[in-house]
Amino acid sequence: MNVNVVIIGHVDHGKSTLIGRLLYDSESVTEGRVEEIQKLAEEYKKRFEFAYFIDSFDDELKEERTIDTTGVMFKGQKNLYSITDVPGHKEFIKNMLTGASHADVAVLVVAADEGIQEQTGRHAFLINMLGIKQLLVVVNKMDIVDYKQEVFQAIKSGVSKLLASLGYSNIEFIPASAMEGDNIYKPSPRMKWYGGPTLIQILDEVEVSKELRPLRFVIQDTYTVDSERVVVGRVESGTLRRGDEVIFQPSGVRGEIRKIKVFQGELERAEQGDSIGIVLDREVKRGDVCGLVEAPPVPTEEFLGEAVLLENKLRRGDTLELRCGTRRVCCEIKEIREKINSETGEIVERQPAEIGENEAATILFATEPLVVEKFSEIPELGRFILVRDRNIGAGVVLETGI
Amino acid sequence: MSELQDLENKSLYIIREAYAEFKKPAVLWSTGKDSTAALWLCRKAFLGEIPFPVIHIDTGYKFKQMYKFRDAIAAEWGLDLIVAENEEARKAGVGPQTGKFECCTQLKTQALMQCLGENGFDALILAIRRDEHGIRAKERYFSPRDEDFRWNYKDQPLEMWDQYQGITEDKTHTRVHPILHWRELDVWEYVKQEGIPINPMYFARDGKRYRSLGCEPCTSTIDSDAKTIDEIVEELRTTKIAERSGRAQDKERSFTMQKLRALGYM
Numbered sequence: 001m002n003v004n005v006v007i008i009g010h011v012d013h014g015k016s017t018l019i020g021r022l023l024y025d026s027e028s029v030t031e032g033r034v035e036e037i038q039k040l041a042e043e044y045k046k047r048f049e050f051a052y053f054i055d056s057f058d059d060e061l062k063e064e065r066t067i068d069t070t071g072v073m074f075k076g077q078k079n080l081y082s083i084t085d086v087p088g089h090k091e092f093i094k095n096m097l098t099g100a101s102h103a104d105v106a107v108l109v110v111a112a113d114e115g116i117q118e119q120t121g122r123h124a125f126l127i128n129m130l131g132i133k134q135l136l137v138v139v140n141k142m143d144i145v146d147y148k149q150e151v152f153q154a155i156k157s158g159v160s161k162l163l164a165s166l167g168y169s170n171i172e173f174i175p176a177s178a179m180e181g182d183n184i185y186k187p188s189p190r191m192k193w194y195g196g197p198t199l200i201q202i203l204d205e206v207e208v209s210k211e212l213r214p215l216r217f218v219i220q221d222t223y224t225v226d227s228e229r230v231v232v233g234r235v236e237s238g239t240l241r242r243g244d245e246v247i248f249q250p251s252g253v254r255g256e257i258r259k260i261k262v263f264q265g266e267l268e269r270a271e272q273g274d275s276i277g278i279v280l281d282r283e284v285k286r287g288d289v290c291g292l293v294e295a296p297p298v299p300t301e302e303f304l305g306e307a308v309l310l311e312n313k314l315r316r317g318d319t320l321e322l323r324c325g326t327r328r329v330c331c332e333i334k335e336i337r338e339k340i341n342s343e344t345g346e347i348v349e350r351q352p353a354e355i356g357e358n359e360a361a362t363i364l365f366a367t368e369p370l371v372v373e374k375f376s377e378i379p380e381l382g383r384f385i386l387v388r389d390r391n392i393g394a395g396v397v398l399e400t401g402i
Numbered sequence: 403m404s405e406l407q408d409l410e411n412k413s414l415y416i417i418r419e420a421y422a423e424f425k426k427p428a429v430l431w432s433t434g435k436d437s438t439a440a441l442w443l444c445r446k447a448f449l450g451e452i453p454f455p456v457i458h459i460d461t462g463y464k465f466k467q468m469y470k471f472r473d474a475i476a477a478e479w480g481l482d483l484i485v486a487e488n489e490e491a492r493k494a495g496v497g498p499q500t501g502k503f504e505c506c507t508q509l510k511t512q513a514l515m516q517c518l519g520e521n522g523f524d525a526l527i528l529a530i531r532r533d534e535h536g537i538r539a540k541e542r543y544f545s546p547r548d549e550d551f552r553w554n555y556k557d558q559p560l561e562m563w564d565q566y567q568g569i570t571e572d573k574t575h576t577r578v579h580p581i582l583h584w585r586e587l588d589v590w591e592y593v594k595q596e597g598i599p600i601n602p603m604y605f606a607r608d609g610k611r612y613r614s615l616g617c618e619p620c621t622s623t624i625d626s627d628a629k630t631i632d633e634i635v636e637e638l639r640t641t642k643i644a645e646r647s648g649r650a651q652d653k654e655r656s657f658t659m660q661k662l663r664a665l666g667y668m
Contacts, residue, residue, distance in 0.1 A: 002405050030644040070539045071532045073585050080405065082583070094560045098542070101562035220418045225449045232447075234415050263446040273407075275414035277449055286422060310560055323565050326422070383563050389570050391560040 003079045003206050006100045008127060009109035010117035011088035014140040018109060018178040019072060019085050020050030022200065025185030028074040050178065069099030078204040088119050093126075093358050094310040097394060100127060104208045105134040107199070108159070111141045112175075115155050121162055121343035122358075128166045128345075129306060129360070129396060131379050135163070136172045136202055138184075142191065143177040149193045166345050174199055210272055213237040214295040216373070216381055218325040219248070219288045223277070230261055230277040231284055236325065236380035238292075240278070241269045248288040250299035250327075250369035255282035287327035289371040289381065297371040297381075300400050302334070305384065307395025308342060308360040312388060315354040321387040325380075327370045328387075335364035362398065372397045406592055409584050410443065415564060416543055416580040417447040417527065421454075423568055424525035424576065428455045428484070430514075432529075433464075433472045434615040435600055439589050440529035440581055442598045445479065455482045457517055457526075461509040462492055463617035471601045478599075486517035498619040503662065505620075511666045515551055524569060527578045533585045534645055537663055542566075543582055546573040551666025586645050587638045594631045605629050614646050 007015045023029050037052040070085045084103065086096040100106070106127045110120055127135065137159055145151040152175040163171055174183050175191050176199065182188030183198045215238030223230050240246075244257045259279035260267040270276045284290075291297040314320075314333055322331040339349040340360040355361045375382030375396035386393035420427055429444055429452065431437045444452045458472055476483045488496075491508040498505050518526070532539040542558055544566035559567035569576060581589070593600055603612045610623035624643060628634040 002408060027642070030642055030647075033644065070536075071583070072539060073533055095558065098558075098561045220415070221422045223448060223453075230449060232418055232449075234411070261449060263449050273411050275411045275418070275447075326419075380563075385560070385562060385565045387568075391562075391565065391567050394560065394562050 001079050001208060002082065003203065003208060004082045004084065004102050004104045005107060005203060006084040006086060006103035006105070006127075006132075007107050007109060008086060008096070008100065008123035009088055010111070010114070010119040010123075013088060013109045013111040013114065013117070013120075014178045015088060015109050016051035016085050017049065018107075018138065018140065018176075018184060018199075019083050020052065021178045021181060021184045022083065023072065023074055024050060025181060026074055026076065026200070069095045071099070076200055076204045079206065081203065086123075088123075093122070093308075096123065097126060097130075097308070097310070100130055100132070101394075103127075103130070103132050105136070105203065105206050106132050107203075108135060108137045109140050110137060110155055110159055112139050112145045112151050112155060113141055116158055116162060118343055120159070121345075124163060124166055124168075125342050125345050125360070126308065128168070129308065131375060131396065134206060135168055136174070136199075137163075138178075138199060139173060139175050140178055142175045142182060142188075143180045147175070147177075147182075147188075147190045149175075149191075152194075162344075172196070172202055174202070213272075213378055215240055215244075215246075215290070215292050216297060216371075216378060217246075217278070217290040218381070219284060219286050219290065220326050221286055222284075225261070225277075228279060229283070230279060232275070232277045233290075233326070235270050235272055235274045235276065237272050237378050239269055239271055240276075240290075242267075245293045246290050247293050247296045248284045248290045249297045249371045251284060251288050252299075253282050253284050253288070254293065255280045255284070287325075287370075289325060289327070297373070298401065299369045299371055300367075301369055302364065302366050303372055303397055303401075304337070304362060304364055304399040305395040305397050306340075306360065306362050307384075307386065307393050309355055309357060309386070309393040311357060311390060311392040313354050313356050314361075314363075314386075314393070320392075322365065322367060322370075322384050323387060324370060324372050324384040329368040329370050331365045331367040331386075333363060334366045337362040337364060363395070372400055374398070374400060406588065406595060409581075409588055410446070410592070412564075412583065413440075413443045413580040414447045416566075416578065417444055419564070419566060420525050420527060420544070420576075420578040420580075421447075423566070426454070426521070426523050427525035427527060427578070428457050428521070428523045429527035430529070431456050431458050431472075431481075432615065433458065433468045433475075433601060434529075435589055435593060435604060436529035436531065436581060438475070438600065439592055439598055440527065441475075441479070441481075442596060443580060444527070451480055452482070455484050455521070455523075457484045457486055457514070459510050459513050459517075460485050460487045461505075461513070461617050462487065463498070463509070463619055465603060465615070465618050465621075467601060467603050468615065471599075475599060484517065484521070486513045488513035488516060498617070502620060506662055506667060511551065511662070515666065518575060523575060525576045525578050527580060529581050530579055531584050531586070531589075532582050538582075541577075541579055541582055543579050544568075545577040545579065546570060547575050547577060547666065548572060549574045553664050553666065555664065587635065590631060590635050590638060594635065600631075604634065606633075613643075 084099040086099040176183040261277040
């Protein structure tokens with residue numbers, strides 16, 4: 001199974017080192033790479049670090065911190081992993097979200113000598129907002145605290161409390177040292193008091209399941225193929241069958257699926273995730289969302305979302321572009337209900353006039369008609385981004401039809 | 403759904419988004435396995451003919467078999483092929499002997515820049531993958547460039563949930579990377595599954611084969627007995643040798659690749 005894992009946590013708590021260790025111990029490192037890194041370390045007058053397997057910008061080595069997100073792939077015992085490293089520094093939250101948005105599982109790294117720091121809380125908050133339910137915690141750098149059980153227990157209790165406030169419970173904690181290789185890929189002989197699974201053992205048990213949900217087919221474009229009009233797009237949830245009676249929103253067009261087309265062939269049905277083409281008896285356009293007549297998508301002109309802003313300011317009354325699926329609309333910030341501390345998830349201000357960079361808030365959006373779904377019901381259509389020339393913010397839909 | 407199906411679905415989505423977003427896209431084709439697979443994905447995305455030009459950057463130093471393969475496939479798939487070359491630099495004698503960094507920049511990056519200038523393309527579809535090189539692992543699916551082709555890797559766009567950055571005011575074209583999430587092994591398994599035609603230089607002869615194809619003077623073979631796609635797949639499952647180990651520009655000195663890419667190299 002393909003499993004997407006994101007490694008999160010505060011700057012310098014050892015995220016890149018942990019991934020470097022996973023690659024090294026699983027023998028996924030190519031020949032000569034170790035020597036290459038030793039050479040680099042000498043060039044930069046640094047000691048050999050596992051992090052150098054993935055920090056590949058000149059500046060990242062010089063500054064000893066990860067600037068941008070990196071994706072690496074390796075095979076565990078069971079699963080095939082895409083591991084995403086994200087920067088742990090506040091100024092790179094945008095890159096952190098880019099890396100984390102597709103994750104199935106998050107691994108929160110907390111250094112044993114520092115405990116909870118600013119980005120520990122913020123990353124956990126953002127992961128929760130992204131709807132990533134599978135989370136585990138690695139208490140790293142146990143070597144620095146002499147592998148003491150008391151230190152591990154103290155951090156475990158603090159982090160559990162933080163995570164419980166976000167709604168996470170029954171989280172697994174692993175005492176580890178990525179630098180020395182304890183409990184990452186190999187069990188540690190130095191922490192006999194632990195006796196639990198290693199990180200890779202837990203990851204290999206992860207399952208990614210797809211839930212049964214109503215059909216939502218998002219339209220990307222219409223092509224003419226052999227003088228036939230083919231509407232292309234992706235099934236975001238549910239199943240589409242030939243002969244289905246469907247409705248498209250916000251255009252309101254009803255029709256019948258005459259054919260499901262792929263390159264050099266036709267299908268009887270298409271499932272969640274499939275990029276396909278359909279032939280209809282009606283004209284529809286990009287931005288429309290298709291569902292079955294029995295469980296149709298409902299267009300809305302107002303919804304409540306929770307969003308985080310990564311650049312600029314957002315003021316009550318501002319208008320900007322909002323994108324959900326392939327639909328792009330103009331939206332107005334009708335009301336900023338609550339400003340949220342993105343480190344703790346606490347409400348810090350009600351009805352503020354504006355929010356700034358790296359701040360989160362619940363916002364009432366007024367928009368041109370579009371289909372959005374509650375994030376908790378159909379996440380693929382329950383998330384949106386905000387655009388002001390650049391992509392400046394992202395959010396999820398809490399309530400529709402207000 | 404199989405793993406390859408997942409990869410393909412995402413690639414088709416990206417290609418269709420690029421076609422909907424940009425006015426004048428084109429796809430780059432080196433004739434190697436990755437970009438040939440990317441062309442195949444374009445054919446699948448549009449259920450037949452690729453509705454935009456295919457650019458081949460010709461340094462004049464490519465292998466003979468690459469030209470032969472290129473012309474055969476272009477005819478078979480009805481490609482709108484543009485061959486881009488920096489004639490001036492070649493006449494002035496730029497080549498591997500005048501320095502590899504300079505040669506790559508002049509004969510590849512500059513040639514592409516001229517081609518873009520002449521044709522006004524606003525998006526280039528490229529078949530780079532994250533697992534090829536550390537620096538490519540940092541890329542976005544949609545990666546904006548300014549008129550000087552510079553890659554501002556310190557300030558890359560927010561890219562979440564298949565919402566890609568469109569052209570911004572300060573940018574002139576976007577690099578689109580539809581197979582960024584594929585591994586080398588995936589490409590070969592896909593080539594096999596789909597029956598995609600492939601340059602025979604990838605298959606072993608006399609105990610040697612090419613694992614990555616570039617220009618003749620800067621590309622070397624690896625030791626291998628893999629004579630079929632199945633044998634290549636088997637070899638890749640166990641190898642510890644880096645894919646681009648036979649490509650000189652990656653290794654000349656630290657961060658050559660970062661510097662080349664910052665200047666617009668692919």
